[in-house]
Amino acid sequence: MKVSYQKAGVNINEGDRFINLIKPMVKRTFDKNVVSGLGNFGAFYKIPRGFKNPVFVSSTDGVGTKLKVAIEFGKHDTVGEDLVNHCVNDIAVCGATPLFFLDYFACGKLRSKVAVDVVKGLVRGCKKNGLSLIGGETAEMPGIYSQNDYDLAGTILGIVEQKKILGKRNVKAGNVLIGLPSNGLHTNGYSLARKVLLKKYRLSQHVKEIGGSIGNELLKVHRSYLKEIKLVTSGIKVNSISHITGGGIFGNTKRVVPSSLKINIDWRTWKRPEIFSLIQQTGKIAEQEMQNVFNLGIGLIFIVPKSEVLKANKLLTKNKIKHYIIGNLTK
Secondary structure, eight states: OOOOTTTTTOOHHHHHHHHHHHHHHHHTTOOTTEEEOBTBSSOEEOOOSOOSSEEEEEEEEEOTTHHHHHHHHTOOSSHHHHHHHHHHHHHHTTTOEEEEEEEEEEESSOOHHHHHHHHHHHHHHHHHHTOEEEEEEEEEOBTTBOTTOEEEEEEEEEEEEGGGOOSSTTOOTTOEEEEEEOSSSTTSSHHHHHHHHTTTOOTTOEEGGGTEEHHHHHTOOOOOOHHHHHHHHHHSOOOEEEEOOTTHHHHHHGGGSOTTSEEEEOTTSSOOOHHHHHHHHHHTOOHHHHHHHOOTTEEEEEEEOGGGHHHHHHHHHHTTOOOEEEEEEEO
16 A cells, blocks of 8 residues: 555645635735735735834734634634634733734644634634734644644734833832723633533533523633723823733733732622633632632723723723723732
8 A cells, every 4th residue: 555645644635725715814814014925935014114113012822722612512713713812912911003913723634614714713803903814834733633633823913112012110009900801711721611611511501500501601702902902091091901811810910010019809899700600619619729710700901090090980981891990009
């Protein structure tokens, strides 16, 4: 028997078919600064004009074990949007405007229908956030992944005027924390959530407490806060912003707060989505562990001077953006 690449598990023709299927979708994300599209060894993007002292801001991330939920539930068109939104938030909280995105899709066996659904989510996320999806990599790797498994990661690049970079340098005692709600777990804590919930429930099972199936609840899209960040930072003085991902509210907010300050959270100021109560009660998980792992219903935190709180409240209320005063900083 003759040995071939395809018999070894890699189908070049299927890879070419996949690229041809996604090209029209991806091109719809291109803006005027994209110099080269898909096909070259690298992607080209012109530096936007209008910056006096521009600084690039970049971030790389993955979707994590939320992918296992998508694979087992058979729904693949949201995880790409999860990835884009997560990366957008990571650089937007630094003050950056997103420019372009690169993705990495690896699988055991390339199935164009599944892969196209994943790209649909990437494209949707890029279009909503004004990003160009200018390149990526598709890798078929039998022996590394099982036939049904795949992994997804992405890299984002944005730009910010140096004097407008947000960080911890302006954060002071007395600053107030304004929280914006999450859509649920976003893309964090899924190893624990799956271990707890899937021992008792099927992904397709309707659960009264959450008003739907476990699968649909766990696949709710990680929310993008780009529009809210642009609105608030253009309307009031913001000292810093925290994107609540793995590590919870404390673990992420301390990254943008000087170590000399104490973060005080009033956990009674918002109602947690029911999915967190279901996870905690089903797994008998300690409250401290819940706080360390999950966002618990708060996906983004603005850190603002106390003098700006009233103005922030008016701005957010006027634009119908749900928000909560969840704490402050003290020495």
